Every structure is written in structure tokens, then in C-alpha cells.
Amino acid sequence: xxxxxxxxxxxxxxxxxxxxxxxxxxxxxxxxxxxxxxxxxxxxxxxxxxxxxxxxxxxxxxxxxxxxxxxxxxxxxxxxxxxxxxxxxxxxxxxxxxxxxxxxxxxxxxxxxxxxxxxxxxxxxxxxxxxxxxxxxxxxxxxxxxxxxxxxxxxxxxxxxxxxxxxxxxxxxxxxxxxxxxxxxxxxxxxxxxxxxxxxxxxxxxxxxxxxxxxxxxxxxxxxxxxxxxxxxxxxxxxxxxxxxxxxxxxxxxxxxxxxxxxxxxxxxx
Amino acid sequence: xxxxxxxxxxxxxxxxxxxxxxxxxxxxxxxxxxxxxxxxxxxxxxxxxxxxxxxxxxxxxxxxxxxxxxxxxxxxxxxxxxxxxxxxxxxxxxxxxxxxxxxxxxxxxxxxxxxxxxxxxxxxxxxxxxxxxxxxxxxxxxxxxxxxxxxxxxxxxxxxxxxxxxxxxxxxxxxxxxxxxxxxxxxxxxxxxxxxxxxxxxxxxxxxxxxxxxxxxxxxxxxxxxxxxxxxxxxxxxxxxxxxxxxxxxxxxxxxxxxxxxxxxxxxxx
Numbered sequence: 304x305x306x307x308x309x310x311x312x313x314x315x316x317x318x319x320x321x322x323x324x325x326x327x328x329x330x331x332x333x334x335x336x337x338x339x340x341x342x343x344x345x346x347x348x349x350x351x352x353x354x355x356x357x358x359x360x361x362x363x364x365x366x367x368x369x370x371x372x373x374x375x376x377x378x379x380x381x382x383x384x385x386x387x388x389x390x391x392x393x394x395x396x397x398x399x400x401x402x403x404x405x406x407x408x409x410x411x412x413x414x415x416x417x418x419x420x421x422x423x424x425x426x427x428x429x430x431x432x433x434x435x436x437x438x439x440x441x442x443x444x445x446x447x448x449x450x451x452x453x454x455x456x457x458x459x460x461x462x463x464x465x466x467x468x469x470x471x472x473x474x475x476x477x478x479x480x481x482x483x484x485x486x487x488x489x490x491x492x493x494x495x496x497x498x499x500x501x502x503x504x505x506x507x508x509x510x511x512x513x514x515x516x517x518x519x520x521x522x523x524x525x526x527x528x529x530x531x532x533x534x535x536x537x538x539x540x541x542x543x544x545x546x547x548x549x550x551x552x553x554x555x556x557x558x559x560x561x562x563x564x565x566x567x568x569x570x571x572x573x
Numbered sequence: 574x575x576x577x578x579x580x581x582x583x584x585x586x587x588x589x590x591x592x593x594x595x596x597x598x599x600x601x602x603x604x605x606x607x608x609x610x611x612x613x614x615x616x617x618x619x620x621x622x623x624x625x626x627x628x629x630x631x632x633x634x635x636x637x638x639x640x641x642x643x644x645x646x647x648x649x650x651x652x653x654x655x656x657x658x659x660x661x662x663x664x665x666x667x668x669x670x671x672x673x674x675x676x677x678x679x680x681x682x683x684x685x686x687x688x689x690x691x692x693x694x695x696x697x698x699x700x701x702x703x704x705x706x707x708x709x710x711x712x713x714x715x716x717x718x719x720x721x722x723x724x725x726x727x728x729x730x731x732x733x734x735x736x737x738x739x740x741x742x743x744x745x746x747x748x749x750x751x752x753x754x755x756x757x758x759x760x761x762x763x764x765x766x767x768x769x770x771x772x773x774x775x776x777x778x779x780x781x782x783x784x785x786x787x788x789x790x791x792x793x794x795x796x797x798x799x800x801x802x803x804x805x806x807x808x809x810x811x812x813x814x815x816x817x818x819x820x821x822x823x824x825x826x827x828x829x830x831x832x833x834x835x836x837x838x839x840x841x842x843x
Binding site for chain 2 (some may be wrong): 420
């Protein structure tokens with residue numbers, strides 16, 4: 304991991320997170336500061352380095368704030384009812400469900416505020432945010448649904464987890480005006496699918512303590528691991544990852560490649 | 574009320590609201606279609622007429638979708654625990670709390686998607702969305718708070734209710750490049766404060782059935798009516814409204830003036 308980039312991200316995050324005498328500001332700051340890996344922001348900065356793009360730090364932090372907002376809402380009692388996140392108490396257990404709901408909303412809007420500086424990114428990010436939400440809603444609905452296909456799971460993974468990685472990988476390409484930025488986006492989305500598969504595998508093989516969030520309680524969640532079996536699902540994820548590394552090499556994205564290699568180890572280990 | 578504009582808004586809303594085999598799409602469509610007055614969108618279109626601005630319908634609908642998203646979240650059990658909205662069952666009582674939470678998020682992101690066409694508006698709208706959220710969070714926190722001032726209530730009203738009206742009134746001025754658009758915004762925000770005061774007065778004097786939402790159950794809510802008393806609060810609201818009409822006349826915003834006169838009657842009657 305590149306500690307210099309990580310420090311930049313955490314400093315900027317600290318600068319933009321709100322302070323004041325209202326609880327909402329503490330609730331909004333709690334989850335982004337709870338010590339996540341900031342993979343999405345890091346990936347964007349690594350690609351930016353590869354492409355010689357500067358001034359993208361606000362967009363990278365916006366992605367992390369948005370992601371934290373989705374985690375807060377996912378963890379709420381009416382959705383995943385999670386107790387742990389990033390090794391700490393879930394937001395709603397610290398601030399109450401009402402304030403946590405609003406803290407998630409607040410992080411979304413703060414992300415859009417930051418993103419609004421980037422005229423070329425804002426419309427794409429709006430689409431991405433909507434995709435993430437639809438993916439999350441599909442995940443929730445699939446729990447109780449009998450009529451679904453393997454493709455539904457892929458679509459759910461691509462939207463819920465892939466859309467933000469697609470944005471992180473492609474945003475520097477958009478800013479620098481690369482014509483094939485959609486290829487970058489597509490690869491990022493595929494990475495999200497592989498990420499989700501490895502995460503599912505981990506949920507079934509590790510303890511909550513080592514992962515830092517609740518595991519093994521999503522008994523009704525529909526996952527590719529359940530549908531394809533452990534071996535086949537891992538094969539799919541490994542295949543996707545190989546495609547991505549081929550792409551990164553062909554585009555000479557060396558920083559991104561090295562970063563994603565390290566990240567995959569982290570993701571698999573938890 | 575201008576029925577032609579209303580029809581345009583409802584048609585565009587119908588066009589942009591999602592359809593499909595996932596429940597989230599129904600949950601997102603339910604509240605915007607439940608028959609609100611669409612005051613914010615109507616106001617924007619009236620001002621646009623006054624200023625000769627075209628092509629602002631998507632922005633007007635975006636404001637309504639965003640507003641519906643905030644209503645869904647406000648009505649949730651952990652916030653207002655409301656049962657009625659726009660004369661129908663609240664969203665979470667139809668689709669469940671988890672899906673309602675996500676439907677609110679989905680309406681926010683759909684609003685940003687629509688707004689992202691307007692390069693000059695989306696940075697302002699991002700700020701406005703954030704203000705609305707902070708206002709809502711202040712409202713929630715004030716319920717249990719002993720140390721607060723009259724100014725806190727004004728700020729809460731201005732953000733929670735005023736920010737969107739400020740946006741509606743000023744967006745056409747921004748699009749047409751008026752240098753004093755912030756004056757338009759300020760007047761819209763003041764209108765929101767008056768709106769909230771009249772709404773509080775109504776909550777204390779009318780039945781749920783005639784208003785179409787739960788009333789009188791917000792016993793701990795901090796309102797200007799409670800702090801200033803009915804007479805004084807009404808005086809404040811009437812004074813604000815007079816300022817606004819003076820402004821609208823000085824700017825020759827005749828459609829907006831006539832629309833707001835009619836709206837005030839509606840707001841006071843429920």
C-alpha cells in the first residue's frame with residue numbers, strides 16, 4: 304500500500320467532514336473515520352498517477368464518503384441489522400437509527416457537493432450512485448425471492464459493488480479525455496464482481512473478529528458462492544482478475560496493477 | 574393553479590420514474606405519484622415563464638423527486654413514524670422499512686441524474702440537498718434538546734423547508750444568468766420559513782383526514798408556534814410573505830406572484 308496516498312486521502316477526508324454542535328456532524332464523521340481500507344479512493348489515485356492526472360483527490364474522497372453512506376444504510380436494522388463495521392460498533396448503535404439514516408443521506412450529499420467541481424464526472428457519478436442503489440435493493444429483494452437467475456446475481460454484484468470500482472478506475476481516464484474510458488469502467492465493474500465473490504468466500508470461512516464486520520448471518524443472501532459452489536465461484540473470480548490484469552498491462556497502468564494485486568491479498572485475507 | 578404546467582410535470586415524472594420487475598422501482602414510484610401538490614416544481618416553472626426560460630422541466634421534476642425522497646425518510650419509524658402521507662399509507666407501510674429506506678435513496682440519486690444535465694445548477698443543487706438534510710437532522714435533534722435558541726428554529730426551517738423553495742425560485746434566474754440570483758434564492762428560503770410556520774399552525778388546528786398526513790403527534794417538535802405563540806408566529810409569517818410579494822413585484826415576476834398567492838391559500842387550508 305502507498306502510505307503517502309493514504310495519508311492524503313485521510314487528510315482531505317478530515318478537512319471535508321463536517322464539525323459543529325449538532326449530532327448529525329458526528330454521526331456523518333464516525334463511519335468514514337472508522338478505519339476502512341479506502342480501496343476505491345486509493346485505486347483512483349493510482350490510476351491518476353499512471354495517467355498523469357492531477358487534482359482528482361476531491362473526487363476520490365467523494366467516492367469514499369458515498370461508500371460509507373451506503374454502508375451505514377446497509378447496516379441498519381431494517382436491512383442487514385449489522386452490529387459491527389470496520390471493527391467498530393455500527394453507526395446506528397452509536398447514534399440511533401434515525402440519526403444513522405440521516406448520516407447516510409448526509410454523506411451522499413456531501414459526496415455530490417465534492418463531485419460537483421468536476422463537470423465531466425458529475426453526470427457519470429450520478430448514474431453510478433443510482434446503480435449502486437439498485438444493486439443494493441436487488442440484494443435485499445433476492446433474499447426472499449424464488450424466481451431469479453444466475454445473471455441476476457451478476458447484475459446485482461456489478462451494480463452494488465462494481466459500479467463504484469468502475470467509477471474509480473475510469474474517472475482519471477474521463478478527466479484526461481481518453482476515448483476508451485468506458486473500457487476502464489467495464490474493467491472496474493468486473494473487479495467489483497470478483498471482489499464480491501472473494502468477500503462471500505471470506506464470509507463463510509472467517510470469524511467476525513478478524514473481518515471487522517458481522518459474518519455468516521446472511522443465511523438468506525443469494526450469493527454466487529451458494530449457487531455455483533465454492534470452487535466454481537473462485538474460478539470465476541480468478542478468471543475475471545486475470546482479464547483485468549491483462550487490461551491493466553495493455554494500458555500500462557503499472558501503479559494500478561500493483562495496487563490491485565496488493566488489494567486482492569487484503570480482500571482475500573480480510 | 575395552472576393545470577397545463579401540472580400536467581407537464583406529472584407526465585415528465587411518469588416518464589422518468591423507473592419500471593421493472595424489482596420492488597425498488599415500485600417503491601420509488603409510489604410516493605411521487607401519491608398526488609402531492611408539486612408546489613416546488615410549479616413555482617420553478619412559473620418563474621421560468623416570467624423570465625422566458627425554457628428547458629427547465631427536468632430540473633423541476635428533479636426537485637419533486639428529491640422532495641419525495643426526503644418525505645419517505647422523514648416518515649420512517651425511526652424518525653417521525655408517520656402512517657399517512659399525501660392521504661395514502663406511508664411508503665414503509667406499503668413496501669417495508671428496508672425498501673422504503675432504499676426508495677428514498679433511489680429518489681435522491683434519480684434527482685441528481687436529472688439535475689446533472691444542468692451544469693450551472695447541479696453544484697447549487699448539491700449544496701441545497703445537503704442543507705435540507707442538515708435542517709431535517711436539526712429538527713430531529715431539537716426534539717430532545719434543551720439548549721437551543723429561536724435562531725436555531727429559524728435556521729432549521731430555512732434549511733429543511735426553505736432550501737428547496739430557494740432553489741425553485743432561483744434556478745431559472747441562474748439558467749438565464751441573472752446576477753442577482755442569490756436574492757431570488759434568499760426570497761425562496763424565506764418563503765420556506767413562512768410555509769413551515771403556516772404548516773405548524775395547521776398541524777394544531779386541523780384533522781389528519783383533511784390534511785392527508787399525521788398531525789398533532791409531534792408533541793416534542795420544536796416549532797416557532799410553540800415558542801412565539803400562535804399570534805406572534807402568524808405575524809412573522811405574514812411579514813415574510815409581504816417582503817416576498819414586494820420582491821416579486823419589483824422583479825415583475827407576475828406568474829410567480831399569482832402562483833404563490835394561490836399556494837398560500839392551499840397551504841393554510843391544507
